[in-house]
Amino acid sequence: SVIDELREIGKYRDIEIKGIAYDSRKVKKGFLFFALSGTFLDGHDFIDEAVKNGAVFIIGEKDITHLKIPYLKVHSARRILAEVSAKFYNYPAKRLKIIGVTGTNGKTTTTFFLDSILRAYGKRTTLLGTIYNKIGDEVSYTHHTTLESLELNQVFKRSIEKGVEYVVMEVSSHALSMYRVWGIPFVGAVFTNIAKEHLELHKTFENYLKAKSLLFESLNTGAYAVLNADDHYFSYIRDKTSANVFTFGLFSPSTFYAKNIRYSLGGIEFSIFEDGREVLEIKTSLGGIYNIYNILGAFSLGISLDIPLQAIKKGILNLKGVPGRYEVCNFGQDFNLVIDFAHNYHGLYHILSTLRPLTPGKLITVFGCGGERDSTKRPLMAEVVSRFSDYTIISTDNPRSEDPMETALDAEKGIVFWKRGDYEILLDRVDAIRKAISIAGKGDTVLLAGKGPEEEQVYGDRIIWHNDKEVARQIILEDL
Template sequence: MKLSKLLEDINVLRYSGDLTTEIKGITYDSRQVKNNYMFICIKGSSFDGHDYIDEAVEKGAVAIIVDKSIEKDKVAMVQVENSRMAMPIIGANFYGRPTEKLKLIGVTGTNGKTTTTYLIRSILQQAEKKTGLIGTISIDLGQYVIESSRTTPESLDLQRIFHDMVSNNAEYAVMEVSSHSLEFGRVDQCQFQIGIFTNLTQDHLDFHKNFENYRKAKEKLFYKTKKANIINIDDEHGRVIYRNIMDFDVPVITYGIDYVADIMAKDIKMDDSGIEFKLVTPDYETVIRSSIPGKFSVYNSLAAASATYVEGIDKDIISKGIENLKFVPGRSEVLPINKPYKMIIDYAHAPDGLENILKSIRNYAKGRIITVFGCGGDRDKAKRPIMGEIAGRLSDYCIITSDNPRSEDPNEIIAQIEEGIKNISCDYICIENRKDAIKHAMMMAKPSDIILLAGKGHETYQVLKDRVIDFDERVVVKELIEEGI
């Protein structure tokens, strides 16, 4: 594709070189540059792509996008106002605006995004609709699945992924939309048909600074939709978003349990085998069953049912699609162990997520709840004592351990968590090594106890100060059982 074609709809401040240059590929990572590529210089928290222009040119780049005044011979240099904001436009131009050929559904919120996207995909697959998925755990291109490195990929990668979905004949795409992706413009040039808001609770305040900024970041999704916005009206921030977007020229559908909503769950039943409720819509009522337990599972099912209701999917297909999804990796996932106690892995790494899973377990626990958890380093520090208090209040015994400490001292993180639990009448112990912490929980567990391993979920690694190590809690538990624990 000619460089001039890629620059359509972009405010070019100045350029030098040949705009008829043929571009065969685009990247923002200098290590991926090949002959006849365009290299887009973007700035990150610890790097600046402008520092890698020479490397990119040596590898064969023929066009460079910058937002600084930089001269370079033998290549086309294009200066724009903001390289990062120009990138999604360039990506959409290069890949043929793929989201215009897909029915794109975006899900945003602090908790529930992953499970909701999996539920929507399950329903659409039950309806024989080929569906791609983008999220925290993996990316399903409609033909094959690849591992995900972040909740919402960078804008250029997103356009390529959507292009691959279209090439694989996908009709729908369902994706998690993080607040970071909305703030950094990663989903600009994505044509959403439906936007869904699940909830807003404390997380990422190290980045957003306060709840208002966090909510406003999430709210950006609902000005990018074409067909409908779906809002959890039980959530206080959902009600604010609902009021804010009412004048936007897209219908708003509400769902909930406690507040009157367009789509509601009635006659809810919950136990350790899952949930059952009556789905009440403006057109019909039907029974929904899911093997994923907990009130949060009702909300996730409501969100998925609301989106597919808007899409005109038959009620029996919605019911069957939800019932077909037996579990989501790392989300209230029961480990298959031959022990008299139960072990559950859950990604809960924020206060509300931890409280939700513990309250869910408390509803059916016959023995003690033993919670193994920590908090990630280089992330919102304010939530650490809050999570300590929640774990202590809702558990019978807590083991505070390391999560992904990153550049921080894991023992300092543990001490900050401990501030929230030490004045609560819950026995606890601090064991920095996570494998040792899990071992301790298994050794003390009695028949009917439930061990909750919270925070890591689907992750198969641990991020330490100087390295990333393999750490899959499923593997760790299996190894400990093989050792006789």
């Protein structure tokens, strides 16, 4: 058991540990090194390098017999890493109020709304997620939606030093299944929605759903679980938690729900109700029904924390936008240009079904399918795009080690099978954006989907700079 393994570690308390690392390149003299098994690399292959760099104790999951320093084999090195790093940094999470947001779509925007609400309430915050990590006003960038447990504890410690009271963080299914957030005493958590995704890691949807539910299983009876009552798996998540439950939605009985909804390309307006009584009017530049859900989730969590209504409203109004999320761009062109991170069929459906009725002319969409990801979703993505679009351009979106043409041809099957509208394949994403812009006119909308604020395109042997917004800006300004 974990307790027995921790007791075993305790037998080595005479060893002075000066730091912890799971990357052998970061090991220094006196460090404890964790050999973690990853998708592409195995930390056990770097144990000798860690020892050479000064490691005095190794923890791993395989039988290792050649070392002259202590080595402990455990069942899950990642789980023990979470326990040990929390202890090493004196359990910083216990001195913070930590809020987690999980779901297939909407995590980033919901966390941005929550962070803005807390700041409007006068609180110092740390925001952790896909776009960036921000401790107070100190910004850094990462490739993980949720940091490894070691880095999380370092961030929590830094947050305390900066006078932070609240941490708002995206919690991915990867993080939950790989113990990155193990032992964190969340005061509240939001469930946005769930759809078939990340099967390259979880293998089955059931495993994916179980991973998401772990966040709510971890909540104690004094915490708050804020759940989307309209989601098909709402009751599954609700039954997994012992926390106080607040619900939100548009169509199902909920604690808080939206009415009087008005959509425009420039955003949405609606009212939030509780028990038939209007409690708040909302106006935001972020459009689409999915952002109503994101706001409802953030609002509900804010209410659970006893934040005054006026502070919640101010926080929502203060957030003018989220990079790469329903980002309407005006560079002087006579058509509408929208950039959105939607990169699965669920997200694509929501952004396209929002834009379609708001577009009197043609809806032109550029999208791609990620390499080394679940290939079965590619035709579904293309079907959704072509269902709503007058013209579809299949391009690239981080092909990684896969052949970009193969990912495009997988997607094309969804258009051919359903006999959808006009389309073409342009693998060079710059050329794809240029083509979309060249055929757009007054009253049309161009959607650049999938990459959002990203600034790189990842191929197997190289990474090149690419940002949809900047590429579009340069092309438009050339033509003006």
